Amino acid sequence: MVQIQLNRLVEDLESYATYGQDERGGITRPSFSSEDLKVRIRFIKELQDLGLEVSIDGIANIWGKLRGNGKKKGSIVIGSHLDTVPNGGKYDGALGTLVAKEIIRTIIEKDLTLDHDLEIVSFTAEESNDFGLSTLGSRAFVGRLSEQELRKATDSKGLLLSEALQTVDGDIDRIPEMAAIRDDKKVFVELHIEQGKRLESNDRPVAIINSLVGVYRSKVTVIGEANHSGTTMMPHRSDALTAASEMILAVEHICAEDKTDLVGTVGKLEVQPNAINIVPGQVDFVLEIRGECQERMEKIVGKIEAEWTEIIALRSLQWKQSILQQQEPTKLDKEIVTILQGVANQMSIPYMTLPSMAVHDAAHMSLISKSAMIFVKSIDGKSHCPEEYSTPEDIEQASNVMLQGILAIDKLFD
Incomplete structure (x- = not known):
């Protein structure tokens, strides 16, 4: 059986982590930063050295194509991302991208020819x-972000996204061209670390x-x-905090009572005047609900809003909200x-079938191709931090x- 070289x-993982x-x-490599540009240059060169046909689309996604024998139309796509959160770890994103590169390198070395392009x-x-x-990148590629939205987007310093794209060989004027190549993407498989403890808890x-x-997110x-604070007696206060x-405590206890994998979080708070x-006098916060059932999410949001209304009424205050995101x-x-x-069964590798509690590029690619994901166990469930870790043994199996x-998909799909 063909296997990757662990x-x-x-x-590769250690080298890219520099x-x-x-x-x-940790690793701080946000998109469009100087470090992002350096890692992109290296990645592109390595794909070219493998003999792949390399291209960069309008939103600056990097593509490398290994031609098949032409018996079957369309491409099987594998990969992930190379950018990181601030002070992140070496596995989130990069692992999936580098595993994809290692798979292609293995296929080339073993002189295997696929019926599809890979x-x-x-x-x-x-x-x-x-x-x-x-x-x-994935949202723009599948058409979930309009050209108008992309042209208007600016960062906190006023830099236009269109200007940032130019630094990494993207081009907002080529955004419409991406529609023409979507149909070629027949299957998408993304490997990622779990970023949770479910696999570890079940060994x-x-x-x-x-x-x-x-x-679901609302402000x-x-x-x-x-x-x-000194002259306003306790009964006379209208304390927003x-x-x-x-x-916020209502969010915690309502979500904790739910028996599914639904979770609720308030992770951002702004207090005014904050003295x-x-x-x-005013507090702004963002509510986030994540769940695998839309109906259940809507029910929980309704329960939270009802309890909030009671809290505000008892305190004679006011509240309002605006929806930031509703992704089903x-x-x-x-x-x-x-x-x-x-395949996992044939290889006698123990696995679980799970929903992902985080949103990944596969969510968007599923709009245009048959998509799935593979997770690798995360030790202590840690992610988005320097302590992020998956063992070499687990990485090898995944x-x-x-x-x-990929070899099976190539044979089974026309």
């Missing part, structure tokens, strides 16, 4: 970024992912009255999931499931 892959190393022990992709700006457009190295959760404003605290001696759960392709499950899965 030592070579591990060396791009963006920061003083806090493509590798590194998507632009998968992580949250200063332009406010996470999963930018499984690998998961086959059959869906990705939906995400909530609690309006009270700012006043002197204490009300917001109750509202030691002033009763807070994504079902991945049953046929591809079944093939990957079958990579070989993916390699054999």
Whole structure:
């Protein structure tokens, strides 16, 4: 059975991790940064050295194509992303991209010829970024972001996205051209670390992912009255922060009562005027709900809003909210999931079938191609931090499931 070379892959991971190393022990390599540009240049050269046909589309996604024998039309696509969060780890994104490169390198070395073309992709700006457009490359590629939205996008310093794209060989004027190549992408498989503890808790190295959760986000404003903290007696206060605290605790207990994998978070808070001696007059926070069932998510949001209304009424305050995001759960392709499950069974590799609790590029690629994901166990469930880690043994098993899965997909699909 054909297998990847683990030592070579591990060396790749360590080497790529030197791009963006920061003083806090992690990796800071946001898209369009100087470190991102350096890693892109290296990645492109390595694809060219493998003999792949390399291209960069309008949104600056990097594509490398290994030609098949022409018996079957369309491409099987594998890959992920190379950008990181601030002070992130070496596995999120980069592992999936480098495993894809190792799979292609193995296929070339073993002199295997596929019936389909096999493509590798590194998507632009998968992580949250200063332009406010996470999963930018995949969303733009499948047409989920309009050219008008992309032209208007600016970062916190006023830099236009169109200008940033030029620094990495993208071109906003070529955005419409991407529609012409979407139909060629027949299958997409993405490997990623789990970023949670479900695999570790069940002592499984690998998961086959059959869906990705939906995400609901709203910006909530609690309006009270700012006043002197010394002269305003407790019964006379209209404290927006204490009300917001109750509202946040309501999110916690309502979501904790749910028996599914639904989760709720308030991770961003802005207090005004944010002074030691002033009763807070206004609080803004962002509510996020993630779940694999849209109906269940809507029910939970309704329960939260009802309890918030009671809290605000008892305190004689006001509140309002605006919806930031309503992304429904994504079902991945049953046929591809079944093939990957079958391969894992044949290889006697223990696995789980799970939904992804994070949104990945596969969620968007599923709009145009048969898509699935493979997860690798994350030690202690850590991610988006320097402590992020997956063992070489687990990586090897997941990579070989993916390699054999690609070979099986090539045979089974016309």
